[in-house]
Amino acid sequence: MELIILPSHDVDAVAARLVADDLRAASPGVLGVATGSSPLGVYAALERMIAAGDLDLSRTRAFALDEYVGIPIDHPESYAAVIRREVVERLGMNPAFVRVPDGRADDLELACAEYEAAIRHAGGIDVQILGIGANGHIGFNEPSSSLASRTRVKTLTRATREANARFFDDVADVPTHCLTQGIGTILDAQHLVLVARGEAKAEAIRQAAEGPVSARWPASALQLHPNVTLVVDDDAASHLELGDYYRETYRLKPAVEDR
Ligand code: F6R
Numbered sequence: 001m002e003l004i005i006l007p008s009h010d011v012d013a014v015a016a017r018l019v020a021d022d023l024r025a026a027s028p029g030v031l032g033v034a035t036g037s038s039p040l041g042v043y044a045a046l047e048r049m050i051a052a053g054d055l056d057l058s059r060t061r062a063f064a065l066d067e068y069v070g071i072p073i074d075h076p077e078s079y080a081a082v083i084r085r086e087v088v089e090r091l092g093m094n095p096a097f098v099r100v101p102d103g104r105a106d107d108l109e110l111a112c113a114e115y116e117a118a119i120r121h122a123g124g125i126d127v128q129i130l131g132i133g134a135n136g137h138i139g140f141n142e143p144s145s146s147l148a149s150r151t152r153v154k155t156l157t158r159a160t161r162e163a164n165a166r167f168f169d170d171v172a173d174v175p176t177h178c179l180t181q182g183i184g185t186i187l188d189a190q191h192l193v194l195v196a197r198g199e200a201k202a203e204a205i206r207q208a209a210e211g212p213v214s215a216r217w218p219a220s221a222l223q224l225h226p227n228v229t230l231v232v233d234d235d236a237a238s239h240l241e242l243g244d245y246y247r248e249t250y251r252l253k254p255a256v257e258d259r
Pocket of ligand 1: 130137
């Protein structure tokens with residue numbers, strides 16, 4: 001697991017560069033996208049690369065991590081709406097190439113199975129952008145999630161609903177359930193790029209990078225993946241025991257790559 005610890009204002013550009021490098025190599029590539037606040041700056045940085053002519057995502061396919069169950073598709077906070085607004089429109093992607101799990105499906109299990117099949121059919125995800133919950137969730141794989149899980153219905157924790165209440169009028173309006181890619185699904189991506197900022201994420205980052213692999217902290221499953229990059233700011237890194245070592249490793253990296 002690579003940890004890149006940076007001042008907050010550098011996180012987005014570095015994460016975006018990693019994502020763009022993977023997509024250029026896989027051209028047109030398959031991108032895994034997350035919602036929430038953490039990746040917004042990464043999308044903005046990608047948008048700048050596209051405007052500068054350094055990146056073209058018009059033929060890139062994308063799959064979102066999750067969606068609320070039962071939320072109207074045109075609700076501004078449905079993840080379908082957020083992905084359309086923040087990803088498809090800003091990054092000049094083809095809406096027909098971008099999928100979000102169907103939280104309105106009559107048969108949710110079937111919708112989940114079809115989502116897994118669609119990812120497989122696209123050849124799998126080349127690079128997956130991730131945020132992390134303060135409770136260690138990735139996607140909406142809340143604590144207790146099977147580390148082998150596939151896309152399925154999950155019950156959101158009270159803490160997650162409270163954290164996401166900022167996007168709604170009231171916590172009571174936040175849906176109780178979601179469809180989410182499983183941890184097993186996420187671990188199938190070729191490269192995982194997780195972005196986190198702020199002290200509220202510090203314990204989750206410590207558990208993800210240094211804790212035992214455990215369903216109690218679902219992001220700890222990332223330790224099982226051979227190609228994970230955590231791009232975090234100093235506050236989110238503040239609970240790490242090995243922070244100095246990660247900083248030194250990143251500082252010395254060019255020397256190794258230039259050999
Ligand atoms: C969103 C998602 C979640 C968020 C996490 C952090 O698609 O999968 O895991 O990444 O809840 O959210 P923010 O970035 O808003 O703190």
